[in-house]
Amino acid sequence: MARYCEDYFQLVLTFYHFTGLKKSSNSLSRVISLYILYPLLLTVFVMAIINFRYNYHSVSGIVEVFMSATSFGYMVLFKTLLIIFKPIFEDLISQRTSFWKYHLLGTLTEKKCHKRMSLSLSIIKFLLVSEIFSISVHSAAPLFMEKLDLPHPCWIPGNNNKIRIVVYVLQVTFYVEVAFLLIVVIGFFLMMCTELKIQFELLCRMVSSINIEETGEELCWQQLKHCYKYHYFLLQMHDKLNTIFSGYFVCAYFLTIGGTCLPLFVMFDPSSSFGQIAEGVFFITITNAMFTLVIIPIDEVEIVSARLADEIYSVDWYNANLKILKFVLFWMAQAQIPVQMSGAGIFQVNRTLLLRRADFCRARQGQTRYGSYGMRIHCGCGLHFVYLRLE
Secondary structure, three states, X not given: OHHHHHXXXXXXXXXXXXXXXXXXXXXXXXXXXXXXXXXXXXXXXXXXHHHHHHOOOOHHHHHHHHHHHHHHHHHHHHHHHHHHOHHHHHHHHHHHHHOOOHHHHOHHHHHHHHHHHHHHHHHHHHHHHHHXXXXXXXXXXXXXXXXXXXXXXXXXXXXXXXXXXXXXXXXXXHHHHHHHHHHHHHHHHHHHHHHHHHHHHXXXXXXXXXXXXXXXXXXXXXXXXXXXXXHHHHHHHHHHHHHHHHHHHHHHHHHHHHHHHHHHHHHOOOOOOHHHHHHHXXXXXXXXXXXXXXXXXXXXHHHHHOHHHHHHHHOOHHHOOHHHHHHHHHHHHHHOOOOOEEOOOOOEEOHHHHHHHHHHHOOOOOOEEEOOOOEEEEEOOOOEEEEEOOO
16 A cells, blocks of 8 residues: 555655655755745735735725635645644654555455545646646736736835736745645645545445354454554544644635625626736636535545445444444444544534635626725625725
8 A cells, every 4th residue: 555655646745855845855945945935935925915906996906806815825825734733744744554455345346435536636637737827827917918017016115116026036036835735735735536436345244244154253342442443543634634734724705705795896897907817717616616626535535434324333233242233333333433624623524615705706687786885796695785986
């Protein structure tokens, strides 16, 4: 299993090494990443937020600044997550070698497991190719478009051209860095969730193969204890993964809602240009794809783990002694607790949340009413009315 696991996680681990945040990274790369690039990233993020002060006169201006602040916000979120939870992150990496081997339950099961891991790896590679294309387009756009000074607009002190050039170089640098961070954070999460799903399936298969009447009470007792300990190990891995990404779920949830609703205002505005509409569509697609890419694997792990209680009950415990009977009932009660992830304890992360977010962002009423004092916009799910002062 260690060999296979290393192969599938190799791309993520390689990118993690290049971030300079790995424990084994050399001192120079760690200093550059942590003490130079990170403070500069926070500075550019603040400059993007300050830009709201100068672009609140129109909906398109507000949306443009929001997309810029959201993009840099994701960059800060990814890097902060790796910095804060680096010990737990590397602990998960090291404990992957304790997973069961895929061939434990036969060649057919092994092939299915490898296909699932290969599919997850293909998704990560597609994400990497999309990132390279997006970085190239955004970095080159200011060089060919006269009205565009920076890939993402932000506040420039005194509109100084030299500062603008420095900010342009920094933004391109952060685009390259976020390509590594996105593969490390989202890629590792996707691969780990796929691995946990496979391991829960192997555990269910192993429990279903236990037969007390045929193999005897003593051997079945040892098998049950072994499976119980492995179940506890998987729950620990799941909890550690949730600890790392708990805050990310909350931030991603609200950023996805804002990143979906606000660009729709521009897209349905008759005065919007083709470039503004295309940028809005691209931004909505990216933010929703990143959120969906996290939600679906979580829900699949929850669905597969819920089968374990049924498999435990299917064991012929009625042929065993009182000790095994009590153990089976105790374990079954534990297995019935849903294996779920939460966003900082605020909400449960599953497909229901994904559907709720979609309903939240869907506009019920497409009418807009413009006046000299304000614009009334009705947005999604009867949430509330937003009044934007136009000058």
